[in-house]
Amino acid sequence: GAVVSQHPSRVICKSGTSVKIECRSLDFQATTMFWYRQFPKQSLMLMATSNEGSKATYEQGVEKDKFLINHASLTLSTLTVTSAHPEDSSFYICSAPTSGGDKDTQYFGPGTRLTVL
Amino acid sequence: GDSVTQMEGPVTLSEEAFLTINCTYTATGYPSLFWYVQYPGEGLQLLLKATKADDKGSNKGFEATYRKETTSFHLEKGSVQVSDSAVYFCALSVRGGNKLTFGTGTQLKVEL
Numbered sequence: 001g002a003v004v005s006q007h008p009s010r011v012i013c014k015s016g017t018s019v020k021i022e023c024r025s026l027d028f029q030a031t032t033m034f035w036y037r038q039f040p041k042q043s044l045m046l047m048a049t050s051n052e053g054s055k056a057t058y059e060q061g062v063e064k065d066k067f068l069i070n071h072a073s074l075t076l077s078t079l080t081v082t083s084a085h086p087e088d089s090s091f092y093i094c095s096a097p098t099s100g101g102d103k104d105t106q107y108f109g110p111g112t113r114l115t116v117l
Numbered sequence: 118g119d120s121v122t123q124m125e126g127p128v129t130l131s132e133e134a135f136l137t138i139n140c141t142y143t144a145t146g147y148p149s150l151f152w153y154v155q156y157p158g159e160g161l162q163l164l165l166k167a168t169k170a171d172d173k174g175s176n177k178g179f180e181a182t183y184r185k186e187t188t189s190f191h192l193e194k195g196s197v198q199v200s201d202s203a204v205y206f207c208a209l210s211v212r213g214g215n216k217l218t219f220g221t222g223t224q225l226k227v228e229l
Binding site: 032042043049095105109111 | 151153159160161162163166206210215216217219220221222224
């Protein structure tokens with residue numbers, strides 16, 4: 001199956017700093033990628049849709065200036081958490097649908113655990 | 118709007134027991150239905166899916182049948198193993214779109 005990677009897998013940062021998380025589709029091209037946030041023992045909350053070559057689409061209640069998304073190429077999307085605070089600590093997961101006929105299926109990255117001190 | 122409802126967990130079973138995790142959905146149109154599994158500390162993996170009514174998805178001994186009449190997609194396995202311990206998410210996507218709507222997840226613990 002298709003593979004999606006994320007980097008880093010874990011990051012610890014000080015409050016006020018910015019953190020960049022990368023999401024890569026390793027063996028397929030993805031014009032669209034999705035970013036989710038998962039709180040402990042809860043479901044995934046869709047944050048935004050990353051679109052290659054255009055602006056990201058954010059879900060209601062998600063701050064655009066806080067969570068910057070750049071879809072630099074057909075295989076890379078980045079999420080930057082700007083001026084991170086402890087409440088931003090969470091598990092961030094990206095996903096990408098394949099570009100083939102089976103567009104309903106999405107493949108998820110392994111996630112990035114962000115801890116803001 | 119679209120929504121997915123899963124049974125609350127955690128579900129604790131003995132090895133070789135029968136597993137059922139209930140999932141019902143509300144959606145406009147004809148959604149595709151999915152079960153994803155998340156092992157501790159990892160991201161989600163697609164377990165199985167069904168794209169139309171009466172389809173049965175199956176993988177690794179797990180099965181789920183798309184029931185349009187009851188708007189359900191219950192996950193079953195005849196004999197669980199300790200290695201099946203994980204969180205299971207039911208999800209849907211509306212045809213033609215890529216966005217997934219997830220249920221809250223059900224934690225499964227399998228004990229010897």
